[in-house]
Amino acid sequence: MLDVQAMKDDRRIPIQKVGVKGARYPITLLDRSRGKQHTTATVNLYADLPHDFKGTHMSRFIEVFEAYRSDLSMPRFLTMLEEIRTSLEARTAYADLHFPYFIEKKAPVSGQAAVMAYDCAYMGKVWEGGTEYDVSVSVPVQTVCPCSKAISDYGAHNQRGIVTLTVALGPFFWIEDLVALVEDSASSGVYTLLKREDEKYVTEKAFDNPRFVEDLVREVYLKVGALGKFPSFSVEAENFESIHNHSAYAYVTSKDEEPE
Numbered sequence: 001m002l003d004v005q006a007m008k009d010d011r012r013i014p015i016q017k018v019g020v021k022g023a024r025y026p027i028t029l030l031d032r033s034r035g036k037q038h039t040t041a042t043v044n045l046y047a048d049l050p051h052d053f054k055g056t057h058m059s060r061f062i063e064v065f066e067a068y069r070s071d072l073s074m075p076r077f078l079t080m081l082e083e084i085r086t087s088l089e090a091r092t093a094y095a096d097l098h099f100p101y102f103i104e105k106k107a108p109v110s111g112q113a114a115v116m117a118y119d120c121a122y123m124g125k126v127w128e129g130g131t132e133y134d135v136s137v138s139v140p141v142q143t144v145c146p147c148s149k150a151i152s153d154y155g156a157h158n159q160r161g162i163v164t165l166t167v168a169l170g171p172f173f174w175i176e177d178l179v180a181l182v183e184d185s186a187s188s189g190v191y192t193l194l195k196r197e198d199e200k201y202v203t204e205k206a207f208d209n210p211r212f213v214e215d216l217v218r219e220v221y222l223k224v225g226a227l228g229k230f231p232s233f234s235v236e237a238e239n240f241e242s243i244h245n246h247s248a249y250a251y252v253t254s255k256d257e258e259p260e
Contacts, residue, residue: 011051012051012052013051014048014049014050014051015048015049016048017046017047017048017094018046018047018048018049018056019044019045019046019047019056019058019061019094020043020044020045020046020058020061020062021044021045021046022042022043022044023042023043023044023045023062023065024040024041024042024043025040025041025043025065025069026038026039026040026041026069027039027040027041027069027070027072027097027099028069028070028071028072029072029073029099029101030073030074032174032176033104033176037101037102039099039100039101039102040099040100041072041097041098041099042097042098042099043065043095043097044094044095044096044097045061045062045065045084045093045094045095046093046094046095047061047084047085047088047090047092047093047094048090048091048092049090050091056088056090057088060084060087060088061084061088063087064080064083064084064087065080065084067080067083068080068083072097072122074122074133074135074169074172075172077095077097077122077124077133078124078126078131078133080095081093081094081095081124081125081126081131082126085126085127091127091128092125092126092127093125093126093127094124094125095122095123095124095125096121096122096123096124097121097122097123098119098120098121099119099120099121100117100118100119100120101117101118101119101120101137101175102115102116102117102118103115103116103118103175103176103179104116105189105191105192107191107193107194107195107198108191108198108201108202108205109195109197109198109200109201110194110195110197110198112193112195112198113193114191114192114193115192116191116192118137118138118139118140118175118179119137119138120135120136120137120138120175121134121135121136122134122135123135123136132168133168133169134166134167134168134169135166135167135169135175136164136165136166136167137164137165137175137178137179137182138162138163138164139162139163139164139165139178139179139182139183140160140161140162140190141160141161141162141163141182141183141185141186141187141188141189141190141216142158142159142160142161142186142187142188142189142190142202142206143158143159143161143186143187143206143210143211143212143213143216143239144156144157144158144187144206144207144209144210144211145157145158145159145210145212146210146211146212146215147212148243149207149210155207156207156210157241157242157243158187158206158207158242159239159240159241159242160190160239160240161186161213161216161237161238161239161240162237162238162240163182163185163186163216163217163220163235163236163237164235164236164237165178165181165182165220165224165233165234165235165236166233166234166235166236167224167229167230167232167233168230168231168232168233169230169231170229170230170231171229173229181220181223181224182220184223185211185216185219185220185223186209186211186216186219187205187206187207187209187210187211188202188205188206188209189202212248213237213238213239213248213249213250214250216237216239216250217235217236217237217250217251217252218252220235220237221233221235221252221254225254230254232253232254232255233253233254234251234252234253234254234255235251235252235253236249236250236251237249237250237251
């Protein structure tokens, strides 16, 4: 059959990224406690296209992904990208996967267990002789305002927030460990299931550990840096303020650059 995509194009305009976006796909990941975890990802796959090619072969992105989606452990992610690159005869291939990762979490006093969902992403690109690969995890937390605690006679305002930790891949690590590190840096973690004794514990723990959004990103930064595992990383925090009609925000990166 006629291969229209492989026909020549005379407009001499190379395309930096072309591919498939927003594919919803079941995937399988490594899970520290259960061995494997099945979840659903939103998948974006791209490659560059030389100026003299009319189009890319869209079906090949899905063909390659289908072969890898039943075992998308971190090391295989870059292998998949390299196969996409070579299959399409591209110079560079890109992918980002966004998925919920589920962890069973026990309430701090009663010990009752329920599942928490954490939004995660794999983001990477490969080219001949080089790779980039970042993993991000977004962790919901609770913060108590230090200023409110210091000036109020009857307690302090608190709020939920989201901390997004993004790390460049170094040695193997577990998502569960990053989640625990972030939660330990906040006033308190949050839970899916709490009994009254748990609610008392979480409320008092948060009150005893007030955190500005600036404190939050600095605490996470110090803990991640102390691990010495990641070539680079960034920490982003957004507090959904309970007494303001806006969020409080902070960002810090180990790279020598300005935040976007």
